[in-house]
Structures are given as C-alpha cells and as structure tokens.
Amino acid sequence: MRKTAAARIAIHLHRLSLVAACLAATTLPLVAQNAKTEKSNQNFAESTDVLAVEVPVQVLGKDGEPVRGLKAADFTVFDGRKEQPVTGFEVLDLSAIPAAMPGGSAAAGAPAAKAAPVQVAPSARRRFVLLFDLSFTSPASVFKARQSAKTLLAGLKPSDLVAVGAYSASRGPELILGFTADHHQAEEALGRIGNPEVAADPLHLTLPPETTGRAASMGGGSRHGNDDGDSSGGGLDINAVVNAASERAALQAQQRDVTAFTRAVAVFAKMLGSIHGRKYVVFLSEGFNDKLLLGTEDDAEIQAMNEASAAGQTWKVDSDARYGNTKLSGDLEKMLEEMRRADCVVESVDPGGLRAFGGENGIKPATGQNSLFAIANGTGGELYRNFNDLSVAMNEMLKRTSVTYVLTYQPEGVKHDGEYHKLRVELKNAPRGTRVVYRPGYYAPKPFKDQSSIERMLDAANRVVNAEEGGAITASVLAAPFQGPADKAYVPVLIEVDGKSLLTGAQAKTLPVEIYAYAMDEKGTVQDFFARTLGLDLAKVEPVLQKSGLKFYGDLRLAPGSYTLRILVRNATTGALVAKVLPLEVPAFAQPAAVLLPAFFPEAPGRWLLVRKNAEAPKDIPYPFQMQSEPFIPAALPVLKPGEATKVALMGYHLQPGVLKADSRVFSRAGEELGTGEVHLGQRQAGATIEPDRVTATFRPPALKPGEYMLLITLTDAAGTAETSTTSFVVGKGASG
Numbered sequence: 001m002r003k004t005a006a007a008r009i010a011i012h013l014h015r016l017s018l019v020a021a022c023l024a025a026t027t028l029p030l031v032a033q034n035a036k037t038e039k040s041n042q043n044f045a046e047s048t049d050v051l052a053v054e055v056p057v058q059v060l061g062k063d064g065e066p067v068r069g070l071k072a073a074d075f076t077v078f079d080g081r082k083e084q085p086v087t088g089f090e091v092l093d094l095s096a097i098p099a100a101m102p103g104g105s106a107a108a109g110a111p112a113a114k115a116a117p118v119q120v121a122p123s124a125r126r127r128f129v130l131l132f133d134l135s136f137t138s139p140a141s142v143f144k145a146r147q148s149a150k151t152l153l154a155g156l157k158p159s160d161l162v163a164v165g166a167y168s169a170s171r172g173p174e175l176i177l178g179f180t181a182d183h184h185q186a187e188e189a190l191g192r193i194g195n196p197e198v199a200a201d202p203l204h205l206t207l208p209p210e211t212t213g214r215a216a217s218m219g220g221g222s223r224h225g226n227d228d229g230d231s232s233g234g235g236l237d238i239n240a241v242v243n244a245a246s247e248r249a250a251l252q253a254q255q256r257d258v259t260a261f262t263r264a265v266a267v268f269a270k271m272l273g274s275i276h277g278r279k280y281v282v283f284l285s286e287g288f289n290d291k292l293l294l295g296t297e298d299d300a301e302i303q304a305m306n307e308a309s310a311a312g313q314t315w316k317v318d319s320d321a322r323y324g325n326t327k328l329s330g331d332l333e334k335m336l337e338e339m340r341r342a343d344c345v346v347e348s349v350d351p352g353g354l355r356a357f358g359g360e361n362g363i364k365p366a367t368g369q370n371s372l373f374a375i376a377n378g379t380g381g382e383l384y385r386n387f388n389d390l391s392v393a394m395n396e397m398l399k400r401t402s403v404t405y406v407l408t409y410q411p412e413g414v415k416h417d418g419e420y421h422k423l424r425v426e427l428k429n430a431p432r433g434t435r436v437v438y439r440p441g442y443y444a445p446k447p448f449k450d451q452s453s454i455e456r457m458l459d460a461a462n463r464v465v466n467a468e469e470g471g472a473i474t475a476s477v478l479a480a481p482f483q484g485p486a487d488k489a490y491v492p493v494l495i496e497v498d499g500k501s502l503l504t505g506a507q508a509k510t511l512p513v514e515i516y517a518y519a520m521d522e523k524g525t526v527q528d529f530f531a532r533t534l535g536l537d538l539a540k541v542e543p544v545l546q547k548s549g550l551k552f553y554g555d556l557r558l559a560p561g562s563y564t565l566r567i568l569v570r571n572a573t574t575g576a577l578v579a580k581v582l583p584l585e586v587p588a589f590a591q592p593a594a595v596l597l598p599a600f601f602p603e604a605p606g607r608w609l610l611v612r613k614n615a616e617a618p619k620d621i622p623y624p625f626q627m628q629s630e631p632f633i634p635a636a637l638p639v640l641k642p643g644e645a646t647k648v649a650l651m652g653y654h655l656q657p658g659v660l661k662a663d664s665r666v667f668s669r670a671g672e673e674l675g676t677g678e679v680h681l682g683q684r685q686a687g688a689t690i691e692p693d694r695v696t697a698t699f700r701p702p703a704l705k706p707g708e709y710m711l712l713i714t715l716t717d718a719a720g721t722a723e724t725s726t727t728s729f730v731v732g733k734g735a736s737g
Helices: 003-012 017-024 139-154 183-190 237-272 299-310 319-323 326-341 369-377 395-400 453-465 499-503 538-547
Strands: 044-047 050-060 075-079 082-084 088-093 127-133 161-168 172-180 279-284 344-350 383-385 403-409 420-427 435-438 441-443 475-479 489-498 510-521 526-537 549-558 561-571 577-586 609-612 646-653 661-668 673-675 678-685 693-700 707-716 722-731
Touching: 050 075, 050 420, 075 403, 127 139, 139 183, 139 279, 161 183, 161 237, 172 183, 172 237, 172 453, 237 326, 237 453, 279 369, 326 344, 326 369, 344 369, 369 383, 420 435, 453 510, 453 561, 453 577, 475 561, 475 577, 489 499, 489 510, 489 561, 489 577, 499 510, 499 538, 499 549, 510 549, 526 538, 526 549, 538 609, 646 707, 661 678, 693 707
Parallel strands: 127 161, 127 279, 279 344, 344 383, 549 609
Antiparallel strands: 044 050, 050 403, 050 435, 075 082, 075 420, 088 403, 161 172, 420 441, 475 489, 489 549, 510 526, 510 561, 561 577, 646 693, 661 673, 661 707, 678 693, 707 722
C-alpha cells in the first residue's frame, strides 16, 4: 500500500476434597449449589442491583512484548469520568499453559489421577472469529483463505476459542460454528464455507451432519469489484462515454453491496458484544473497490476532472469518483464503531495477495487492500497480505495477546437499559512507550425481552462453553451410563426443574421452556447433545408445576471416556435460567472390570410433569430403570427422612456371582463424614445380554439436619472385591434430627 493512501485513510476514518475425588472417578453427577450471582450476556455478573464489570487488559512495552508481573494496584479504571475501585484481579499468561492442556473449561471434571487443567477466566480467553467474505472474494481466493486459516488453528493455544462464519450478500453474516475449544471441529467447519446447511444444534456448538449436496460456488465472483478487466485502450469517443456510464453503474451497484455489507456486519458486531472478552475477527477477504472509499488515484483522471471543474464543466466531474462516496464512508465508520464497542479487533487478511499487472516489475497492489486496511486500522488490527501461512503472519499478534490482566469493578446506579458505557484504563507510572490495550466500554444489561434471538443464542452457548453454573431457577440432574448395543453407552439424563422458580414472571397462557444438554470430552469437543423447546399450556399444567415442577427425560449416546455434562434450562419469556455442570465417566462395558452405577431411588408416579425427549423409547436398548422387572422413574435428587428406610435400586455390570455385602457412608457437601446409615440387600436379578445386574435394597439414613448430602455405597463380593458409587440426596426441611 502506498503511504499516501494510508495517510488518506487515517484522515478519512478512525473472561469437595474427598467426595469430589470420589465423584471424579464415578458416574455420579455432582449437583452444585445455586450460584449467588448470575452472569449475564454482557460480560458481567448480576445479582439484584449488583453489577460486576470485567475488563481484559493487555500491556505492551515499547518493544511490543507483553509486560508481565503487574498487580491490581498498578491499574486505574474509569467508568466514564468516574474512577472505580478494582475489586477483582486475575492474570492469564498463555506461555504458562502447556500445549497438551484440554481445551475445555477449568470446571470440567476429570479423573483424580490426571493433572488438573489450568484455570482460565472466561473474560481472559482469546476468542477468534474466522469470518470469510464470499461476496467480494473470488472462489479461488476463498479456497486459499480456507487453507491459510488451517495454519492459524494449528498455532492457537488449547484455551483459545474459535468461531467460524461467512458473509454473503444473499444471506448476510452466518455463524457456521459458534465459539468452541474444539479446534479440530473448527477445521472441519472450514470445509463448510459456502455450503449453507440447516444447523441441527441450535447453539451452533457442533456441526450438523454434512450433506451430499455442494454449493455451486465458493465465492461471489460476480460481485467481486477488484478484477482489473481489459486494459486495452483505443476506440471512439462514444465508446468512452458508454464505458464511463457502464463503470459508473457498476460502481453504484458495488456501493449498494458495500452498504449492505457494512450494515449487516454492524448488527453482527453488536451481537458479538454479548460475548465475554475480546474478539479477534480474522476477516478473510479481497476487499471492495478502493474507488468507493477513496476515489480515484489515477493522476490523469484527477487532472482531467480538475480541468473540467476549472472550466465550469461540472457535468464532467463525478465527486464520488474523485473523492470517494461520503455516505459509504459513514456506513463503514458506523460498522467500525460497533466493532470497537463490541471489543472486536479486525485482522484483515487478503488471500489473493499480489496480482499480476502491467506496471513496474509486473506487480501492483490489489485494489481492495486499502479497504481492508481501513477496516483493520479502524479497530486496532492489521492488514496481512500474501501470506500462505497465516499462523506465521499473525505470530506477533498472538504473542502480543499472550498475557491478559482481568480487572473487575462494581459500578453503582447502572440502569438495565442496554446503553453503552465508555471505559478507560490507565497504568500507573508507566514507562515511556508502554501501550495499554483494553476494552473501550461495555453495554449495560439489556432486558431479556429486548434481546434478539442471536443474542439469546450466543449467551446460552457462552454459558455452556465456559461451564458456568448458577441461575434463578432451581434444578437437579441425574445422569448414568448403561451398556449399549454397540460401542457407545446409553446415558439417560433426568432434569428436575422446580416449578415455582420456573413460573416466576410468567404471564402468558403458554410457557416456553428451553432445555439444552451437551456432553463434552476433555478437549471441549461436543460428543453428543440434545436440545428441546417446550410450549407448556399453563391452563393444563400449572397446578402440577406449582406443586412440584417439570421433569425432562433425555438421553445421550457416548463412547467410553471422561466427560462433563453441561445443562441449561431457560424460561424463554423471562430469561430466567439455571446452568449446571457435572462430571460423567462412561466405563468400557466390553471390558470385564466390575461397574457399580449410582444408587437409584424410585419415585411415586404422577409427582412431576414428565416430558420425554422422544415420543417413543429407543428400540435397541431395554428400558434401564427397573426393579424386579417393574419399571420406575428415579429421583434426580431424592428427598429422604432420617431414620426412615427407603427403597433403592442398585445396578452394576460384571458383578461376581454369589453373596454381596453392602456398606454405606454419608458425607456433607464439604466432604465431612457424618455417619454410616443402614443398607439392607434384597433380591438379585442377573442381567441378560446388555442389561445390568439389579439388586433391590433399602437405605436408612442416620440422624441428619435438613440439607444436601452425599451417599457412598460399597458392594463387596465373596472374593472381597469392592465397588463403590456415590449419589446425592436431600433431607427435607420438615424432617427432624
């Protein structure tokens, strides 16, 4: 790019000690207490009127290297003009994260024998959006961009999150894959560019099955405004007039395309503002015709228009062709402002690189690179040209962002109106040449009813990916694996939702309820999921919801391994929700090792409003919950009475024949042992084919105060081999002890 063009553009524009160890090695889901605060979709936590704003900050020395070792006292934060006391401080140094670190959240459960993953604050995680332009980029360059993006993925840290999207004039911005730590799936998503498919996953955390049909074109070549065309001269004046009119019409059509692009991407940027932390938008495009933004740079054309203007022949002067379209510049600036407000930095990448031309050395810069420079420069990013290895090209950017300080403060009197608040961060006693990079502001919480469907989707996806827990709704979850007919286990998931908390704020006749369940492995890959939206007719079901609540029966199919189950239930009218994360270990049932499942406490039928994920039960596996051949529905969180015996079903695989002995121990949530209780075994039924052995039993808890506890049951066979499992239970408030 010529310095004169860069200068003109600069002027033109501007984050249970003992019991926990047992849980990690068993199939029992740990049901966490409700969080006292609920994170909203604007990168802050909200509890009544308390607002906590998180500000990710990078500090660069004069050599461009990240500055390490800073403390909270080194920073000053201003919300508008008011200085704010820093109430929270975290540091993420990516150089300290090993390459083998699982990409999932630090909250993910893992066997105790494995090293715990490095904890990463959600606001400190780097987020990359690979955004492919299909309207101003040739199909060949789109292909090159896909190949180049693969090299970038190879250079990212496992804690980095990646989303893949595409822009086309006909469809606007589309999210092919939402933010995920599964970089292999992101690479697969690159192969879907230009091939629109209906997403099976409403949160876009996993790709839909690939269809056999392929889009005819990978790019929008007909809208590509950078082709040099026929440069031969000559011809009559009438031809020049016709050519000039044709060029003017083409430029006007391109102006409309660019206007549509800037407006659509501005809306997309505002949606990205609902995601925690800084977003690095890697914009892979050949850009649009520089004449649209800057006007002509042809000296002869400029001189001709100057002479015509001096002679009063104003009809020969096209101000847009001479100086660029001011309205288009305004639209572009509005888009960049939305990018900056959403804490997005655009890194422009021209996959076309340098193009052949008849000028000096046969090379001329692409005519769209000035527009790419404007987009990058306006958000604090850079333009990368002619790079086959994008990870090498962006290595400096990756190094600059390797150290992040997350400052938290609590402003007072912030209205929940969705308005934008400007931020300023200063470094005390900063050495000369030091640069402080931080989010320029934040959006105040927006009422759920005013959020768009994309904002709601991104918020839910963000909670699932970051393994967030808590919320205003009360819920309990039970998940346990059973042997399946093939290499994958059948995992029923029971979600019990307290009806009164779910109904809070409901006014319409129908209550829409969203239910999401994702099983992620240790690398953050979604291995299976289910999602349902229910429309509950309150005229029919409100009494049972008020009495107990909703019980949802879903299921997953999972291969042997360690997972975290991420559950989210949301009232789709009020936005009230609950998010839960629980560990899940799926055994290799084909191996002869004994497996004891959690203790299942049958419930009396009719207590809950029961909804199944599928209308029909799966045909390839017997119904798992049975006691003496009688089916039952287990309680996700059973309520027991001290001193009163309760029926319980014990199930396991590869249990040795003969007499079994049972022992029990009860622990508090903090891991303190509180007593043994009593377990008495009844009849044993041997499992057939893939069914488990089933043992009827009763359990009598010790004298306990009301609260939540953990039950550890041990079965010992005649040879002395012991198997354990753990189950949560509650002692009700009406119980004494």
